[in-house]
Amino acid sequence: MSTQTSPKLVTTAAVPAGRGPRLGRFRDLTLVPVIVVLLVAGSFVDPIFLTPGNLTNVLQQQSALALVVLAEALILIAGKFDLSLESTVGMAPAVGVMLVIPAAAGGFGLELPGILAIPLCLLVGGLVGAFNGFLIMRFQLSAFIVTLAMMIVVHGLQLGLTQGKSLFELPESFLYLGSATWLGVPAAIWITGALFAAGITALGYFRAGRSLYAIGGNADAARAAGIRVERVVWTVFVIGGVIAALAGVLETGRLGGISANQGVGWIFMAFAAAVIGGVSMDGGKGTILGALTGVLVIGLVENILTLKGVPGEWKQLVYGSIILVALMISRLAGGKAQD
Amino acid sequence: MKLGTATAGAALLATALTISACGSAEGPTRGGGTAGKPAAGGGKVAIDFPRADSDFWNSYTKYVPEMAKELGVDLMPPTNSQNDVAKLVANTQALVGQGAEVVVMAPQDTGAIASTLASLETKNIPVVSVDTRPDKGKVFMVVRADNKAYGTKACEFLGEKLGGKGKVVQLMGALSSINGRDRAEAFGSCMKERFPGITVFEEPTEWEGTKAASMLQTRLEQHPDIKGVYMHAGGVHLAPTLQVLKAKGLILPPEDPKHVFVISNDGIPQEFEAIRKGEIDATVSQPADLYAKYALFYAKAAAEGKTFQPGPTDHDSTIIQLPNGLEDQLPAPLVTRENVDDPKLWGNQVK
Numbered sequence: 001m002s003t004q005t006s007p008k009l010v011t012t013a014a015v016p017a018g019r020g021p022r023l024g025r026f027r028d029l030t031l032v033p034v035i036v037v038l039l040v041a042g043s044f045v046d047p048i049f050l051t052p053g054n055l056t057n058v059l060q061q062q063s064a065l066a067l068v069v070l071a072e073a074l075i076l077i078a079g080k081f082d083l084s085l086e087s088t089v090g091m092a093p094a095v096g097v098m099l100v101i102p103a104a105a106g107g108f109g110l111e112l113p114g115i116l117a118i119p120l121c122l123l124v125g126g127l128v129g130a131f132n133g134f135l136i137m138r139f140q141l142s143a144f145i146v147t148l149a150m151m152i153v154v155h156g157l158q159l160g161l162t163q164g165k166s167l168f169e170l171p172e173s174f175l176y177l178g179s180a181t182w183l184g185v186p187a188a189i190w191i192t193g194a195l196f197a198a199g200i201t202a203l204g205y206f207r208a209g210r211s212l213y214a215i216g217g218n219a220d221a222a223r224a225a226g227i228r229v230e231r232v233v234w235t236v237f238v239i240g241g242v243i244a245a246l247a248g249v250l251e252t253g254r255l256g257g258i259s260a261n262q263g264v265g266w267i268f269m270a271f272a273a274a275v276i277g278g279v280s281m282d283g284g285k286g287t288i289l290g291a292l293t294g295v296l297v298i299g300l301v302e303n304i305l306t307l308k309g310v311p312g313e314w315k316q317l318v319y320g321s322i323i324l325v326a327l328m329i330s331r332l333a334g335g336k337a338q339d
Numbered sequence: 340m341k342l343g344t345a346t347a348g349a350a351l352l353a354t355a356l357t358i359s360a361c362g363s364a365e366g367p368t369r370g371g372g373t374a375g376k377p378a379a380g381g382g383k384v385a386i387d388f389p390r391a392d393s394d395f396w397n398s399y400t401k402y403v404p405e406m407a408k409e410l411g412v413d414l415m416p417p418t419n420s421q422n423d424v425a426k427l428v429a430n431t432q433a434l435v436g437q438g439a440e441v442v443v444m445a446p447q448d449t450g451a452i453a454s455t456l457a458s459l460e461t462k463n464i465p466v467v468s469v470d471t472r473p474d475k476g477k478v479f480m481v482v483r484a485d486n487k488a489y490g491t492k493a494c495e496f497l498g499e500k501l502g503g504k505g506k507v508v509q510l511m512g513a514l515s516s517i518n519g520r521d522r523a524e525a526f527g528s529c530m531k532e533r534f535p536g537i538t539v540f541e542e543p544t545e546w547e548g549t550k551a552a553s554m555l556q557t558r559l560e561q562h563p564d565i566k567g568v569y570m571h572a573g574g575v576h577l578a579p580t581l582q583v584l585k586a587k588g589l590i591l592p593p594e595d596p597k598h599v600f601v602i603s604n605d606g607i608p609q610e611f612e613a614i615r616k617g618e619i620d621a622t623v624s625q626p627a628d629l630y631a632k633y634a635l636f637y638a639k640a641a642a643e644g645k646t647f648q649p650g651p652t653d654h655d656s657t658i659i660q661l662p663n664g665l666e667d668q669l670p671a672p673l674v675t676r677e678n679v680d681d682p683k684l685w686g687n688q689v690k
Contacts, residue, residue, distance in 0.1 A: 046561060054561075057556050061552070164396075165394055168577075179582065254552060255548050255549060255578055255582055256585075259574075259575055262548075306557045306558065311541070312541065312543025313543075
């Protein structure tokens with residue numbers, strides 16, 4: 001721990017006095033130039049790109065991933081890790097739905113009222129987070145290994161319970177949030193926007209939110225300063241699980257069904273978005289707004305590649321390369337070493 | 340230090356998983372008879388299922404024990420390789436260790452299975468490959484429908500419905516799988532040759548619903564005059580496609596000039612339901628029941644020492660010669676509103 005903190009102190013001290021104080025406020029927005037570049041490049045690729053319709057689509061398509069990024073960013077800032085979020089995106093909605101649909105449609109046969117599906121789904125997400133928190137904080141296990149195992153366990157639970165089948169016959173109320181439109185904009189965008197606003201406010205101005213930085217930076221110091229580290233981190237895991245479950249609800253509404261693979265592979269995207277957005281893997285650094293810019297970059301790149309019609313065989317290469325270039329631009333623009 | 344612990348932990352976890360996978364592969368020991376006398380009237384048939392997370396394969400998995408009973412096949416407890424060729428190799432070794440005399444598999448990676456096939460050949464264990472055609476290595480029989488025919492059928496259907504002009508979207512499966520590749524190539528080349536007036540947009544969805552939804556939505560924004568969609572897999576593409584079309588208000592009866600023609604692939608019950616409701620127009624039924632039936636039929640025949648010749652068969656299919664074995668190309672009917680209630684279609688037999 002001590003070896004980790006001392007270089008940090010050095011870097012903080014070494015920030016050039018001339019630029020530091022002014023630009024320092026904006027260093028979480030180092031991706032803004034990248035976004036501007038993408039917007040300009042996109043408008044050359046296809047005239048449809050800059051239309052409100054297309055940009056709304058991009059935001060809607062990314063809303064579920066954005067929520068997972070929000071959850072992951074909170075946990076990363078608190079100095080922990082959660083790989084199991086991606087499995088919660090699939091499992092929580094599946095279980096929530098199976099409790100309310102009839103057995104003939106793939107349910108458990110309990111047929112609880114349809115209105116309960118979303119609350120139950122969020123509850124399941126919270127329980128996964130609570131269990132992660134229990135193993136990590138009480139059992140003192142490594143967050144990486146615990147959540148890696150939980151990623152497999154939670155996804156396995158979904159496969160086992162659904163017998164690998166997709167769930168097609170879902171209650172309308174469950175699909176509503178992911179498919180409705182409020183004031184001309186998809187509800188998913190409003191919900192995601194509101195949660196990000198809440199996250200930015202909490203981590204910027206509230207004591208509980210600020211304490212995440214203290215814990216992520218140095219848990220022992222935070223404890224000495226009177227922060228209830230275990231309780232706060234545990235709560236963050238529960239909130240992360242609930243947000244991931246909500247991401248699953250939005251995704252289900254957008255897709256109209258829950259496939260056995262919902263959410264699989266998302267965690268890499270979530271990490272990529274959070275990290276290019278300036279959230280540190282070591283904890284204690286980064287902002288929610290920065291993470292949001294990371295999601296936007298990923299969403300815009302995907303959209304441009306689709307509009308351009310990049311051949312399938314080359315898409316992944318181009319995609320990965322663009323993320324690397326984005327990292328470099330943000331490094332040059334922000335002038336801050338990545339960690 | 341942090342990383343070191345993590346790596347060690349991951350390695351440990353991987354070991355634990357492998358051990359448990361082997362454990363499950365062993366299954367219960369069978370009571371008397373077969374173990375002592377190999378190859379007496381059809382030996383032990385081992386089967387590995389390729390994955391547990393797709394609607395099509397789950398139907399296949401369900402048919403296997405039924406068909407085994409029907410055909411009188413001595414089936415060993417099945418294993419599942421979870422779409423991972425390394426697990427398939429390990430499972431095959433375990434099954435051979437338990438005395439398998441014929442192996443039925445569905446290698447989703449058609450290249451990396453070659454050395455396993457070679458080692459099975461040296462042990463004189465015939466292999467029946469379902470759904471995929473291994474690139475190298477001896478196979479007794481490949482049981483699959485002609486995936487190129489799927490693509491061609493879909494192309495003919497859309498081409499005729501659109502009168503040879505307009506724009507269509509092709510939601511493609513993973514191009515790393517032979518089935519995705521075959522469908523995409525056949526569809527693309529048929530469109531180019533027979534309907535040059537139709538523009539095809541190819542969307543590499545990697546068999547993922549979330550990608551399919553995003554790509555189709557973006558493409559419709561860019562080209563609102565798209566008139567046709569070909570989905571490579573109903574199981575993953577159906578719900579997202581319908582949801583996108585619904586949001587755009589494009590689920591309209593075929594007579595409507597704004598109707599978007601949708602043809603799917605697989606033949607699962609949900610697709611039939613959508614055809615009945617008029618939400619999609621057609622699907623190609625990939626015969627899960629026949630896959631299970633003829634996989635076991637050929638496995639039994641192999642155990643009994645029978646051999647086959649290229650040419651037409653007694654079940655409306657044709658056996659063709661491959662460099663490394665034979666392939667029985669099962670029929671895959673086109674299902675439209677007219678024949679969607681045919682009780683012979685497997686999608687109408689499962690619940």
